[in-house]
Amino acid sequence: MRSCRTPSEAYRGFTLVELVISLVIVAVAGVTLVTVMAKETTGTVPVEERARAVEAARSLIEEVLVCAFEDPEGPPGSFGSEEADRTAFDDLDDFDGWVDRVPLGGPAPAGASAWLERRVEVCNVSPDDLEIEAPPGSSDFKRVKVTVPTSSGPVLLLALRGNR
Numbered sequence: 085m086r087s088c089r090t091p092s093e094a095y096r097g098f099t100l101v102e103l104v105i106s107l108v109i110v111a112v113a114g115v116t117l118v119t120v121m122a123k124e125t126t127g128t129v130p131v132e133e134r135a136r137a138v139e140a141a142r143s144l145i146e147e148v149l150v151c152a153f154e155d156p157e158g159p160p161g162s163f164g165s166e167e168a169d170r171t172a173f174d175d176l177d178d179f180d181g182w183v184d185r186v187p188l189g190g191p192a193p194a195g196a197s198a199w200l201e202r203r204v205e206v207c208n209v210s211p212d213d214l215e216i217e218a219p220p221g222s223s224d225f226k227r228v229k230v231t232v233p234t235s236s237g238p239v240l241l242l243a244l245r246g247n248r
């Protein structure tokens with residue numbers, strides 16, 4: 085059976101209700117798209133911050149590890165900094181307690197600093213168990229730890245050095 089429409093019914097267009105429903109669907113899709121894009125955009129900033137923190141920690145720990153195991157002029161087993169300033173650090177434990185800041189070098193996450201703080205801890209460790217801290221200057225193994233706090237948690241690099 086065929087319906088008979090008058091020409092005015094066939095070309096009547098959208099009703100107001102259909103138009104409103106269409107606009108609501110477009111608005112919901114738009115809000116969803118903007119929300120997803122915002123999450124992706126904000127999600128890359130902490131990743132970049134973390135990557136820069138890893139690089140900052142890596143460069144500092146490499147700088148520490150090229151130093152002598154203990155002070156070249158000090159008595160065997162000496163520990164701590166004997167130097168007046170950072171430019172004169174010449175052994176691993178000169179860096180114990182050292183803290184500096186380097187520029188983030190990129191966009192900072194909301195509320196985060198544009199600087200990265202790097203903290204160094206150096207300690208002697210037991211030759212029997214390299215995870216156990218030993219009294220300063222008491223062993224031929226030292227652990228160097230560099231920590232860089234970020235908005236998504238600290239970046240931590242560890243290295244062990246023997247006295248050779």
Ligand SMILES: [Ca+2]
Binds near residue numbers: 154165167174178
């Ligand atoms: Ca020194």
Ligand SMILES: [Ca+2]
Binds near residue numbers: 154155163178
């Ligand atoms: Ca020293």
